[in-house]
Amino acid sequence: MNRPAAHIALSSTTLTGDGQDVLHNQPPGAVLGAVVMLVWSEWTRFFRQRNRVIGALGQPILFWLLFGTGMHGAFRGGQGQDFMAYYLPGTMTLILLFTAIFATISIIEDRREGFLQAVLVAPVPRWTIAAGKILGGAAIAWVQALIFVVLAIAVGSIGLSWQLLPLLGLMAMAAIALTALGVFFAWPMESTQGFHAIMNLVLMPLWLLSGAFFPVPLVTATSPLGQIVMHWIMRLNPVTYIIGGMRHLLAPELAVSDSYWIPGVTVCWLVSIGFLCVTFTAAWWMVSRGRKREF
Numbered sequence: 693m694n695r696p697a698a699h700i701a702l703s704s705t706t707l708t709g710d711g712q713d714v715l716h717n718q719p720p721g722a723v724l725g726a727v728v729m730l731v732w733s734e735w736t737r738f739f740r741q742r743n744r745v746i747g748a749l750g751q752p753i754l755f756w757l758l759f760g761t762g763m764h765g766a767f768r769g770g771q772g773q774d775f776m777a778y779y780l781p782g783t784m785t786l787i788l789l790f791t792a793i794f795a796t797i798s799i800i801e802d803r804r805e806g807f808l809q810a811v812l813v814a815p816v817p818r819w820t821i822a823a824g825k826i827l828g829g830a831a832i833a834w835v836q837a838l839i840f841v842v843l844a845i846a847v848g849s850i851g852l853s854w855q856l857l858p859l860l861g862l863m864a865m866a867a868i869a870l871t872a873l874g875v876f877f878a879w880p881m882e883s884t885q886g887f888h889a890i891m892n893l894v895l896m897p898l899w900l901l902s903g904a905f906f907p908v909p910l911v912t913a914t915s916p917l918g919q920i921v922m923h924w925i926m927r928l929n930p931v932t933y934i935i936g937g938m939r940h941l942l943a944p945e946l947a948v949s950d951s952y953w954i955p956g957v958t959v960c961w962l963v964s965i966g967f968l969c970v971t972f973t974a975a976w977w978m979v980s981r982g983r984k985r986e987f
Contacts, residue, residue, distance in 0.1 A: 730824025731831065738795055738832045749836050752786040753843075759905075780849060781938035782904025785931065787840055788833045788867050789899055793891050795829030796874030800884050822875060822979040826972065829871035830864070837863050850942060859941040862961075865968050866934045870895070872971035879978045902931035907952030923953065933963035 756779055838860070844850040877894065881887045899905075901922075908926045909919050926932055937960030955963075 727820050727824045727827070730821065731828035734795060734798060734825065734828025735832060737798055749787060749791075749839060752783045752790060753840060755786065756780070756783040777849070777943065778907075779905070780844065781935045781942060782899070782902075784837050784840060784863065784938060785866060785902070785904055785935055786899060787837045788863065788870050789895055791833035791836045792829055792867070792870040792874045793888075793895065795832050795871060796825065796878040797884055797887060798829075799825060799875065799878040800881055800887060818980045819976050822872075822972075822976045825875050825979075826868060826872045826975060829874065830867040833867040833871060834860075834864050837867070855941045855944075859938065862934065862937050862941065862964060865964050869930075869934075869964070869968040869971045872968070872975040875975040876971065876978050879975075898929060898931045901926050902929050902935050903952075903954070904931075904935050908932065908954070910951070910953050927953070927955075930963055930967035933960040934967070936960045937964060 756776070759775065759779060841850060841856070841859075841863075845852060850856075873895070874891070877890050878887055881890070903926060909915075909923050911920045911923045915923075933955050936955040937957060939954060940957040940960065
């Protein structure tokens with residue numbers, strides 16, 4: 693399934709004496725074509741591997757059903773909001789997170805199979821590799837989350853309204869940002885085991901400390917030190933604002949509570965856009981700087 697992209701990359705290869713890519717006089721169509729082929733490669737690879745599709749979509753839905761039902765009587769949010777409704781934005785973000793992890797593993801697999809080396813020697817800028825991998829993985833993550841949104845609408849957990857349009861936009865930004873973060877960590881990795889270890893160490897705490905599973909606690913001058921520290925860790929977490937923005941869009945009347953902290957809707961959008969810019973730039977830089985051993 694990756695043969696067409698590899699063929700295009702190799703057939704257009706021109707190297708200088710020192711082995712560096714020749715990037716001059718490349719038509720925009722060639723650069724765009726490289727990005728599109730990488731996106732298509734990511735798309736076909738992911739959806740042909742059913743275990744990844746099931747894992748990325750099924751596990752967050754299972755968590756939503758189990759935790760939402762199990763903690764139904766123990767949690768009460770703003771205006772009587774139950775835990776299943778509170779946990780809904782966290783489930784959507786978890787789907788984006790899992791899919792980003794599964795999608796960016798392909799970087800390590802491509803390097804082992806030789807496909808990445810074929811792309812690296814093509815006379816196109818390195819940023820096309822970053823763009824193709826990020827946009828391909830983000831598109832997969834967005835579609836997975838969209839499937840969950842449709843299911844939530846079907847069972848009545850989400851109502852049909854114009855707010856779904858900005859929600860889809862916020863989901864797209866989150867998908868790009870999380871996938872770019874995955875590319876940043878996957879690019880220098882040699883093994884999938886090491887990549888999974890880093891992802892569990894970085895991405896899962898980002899999700900857990902975002903108000904997805906439990907609210908950001910309110911603090912006062914008399915609050916315990918541990919509660920103050922937890923409040924500011926969660927408040928400085930950019931994923932907190934992605935989930936907060938989803939809460940405002942899904943149920944604006946429930947996005948205000950006297951028992952926990954939720955960021956304002958404008959701040960949520962600004963921080964989410966900033967998070968996307970930072971992670972995309974970091975992934976771009978990581979791919980552009982290369983590795984010690986690429987061939």
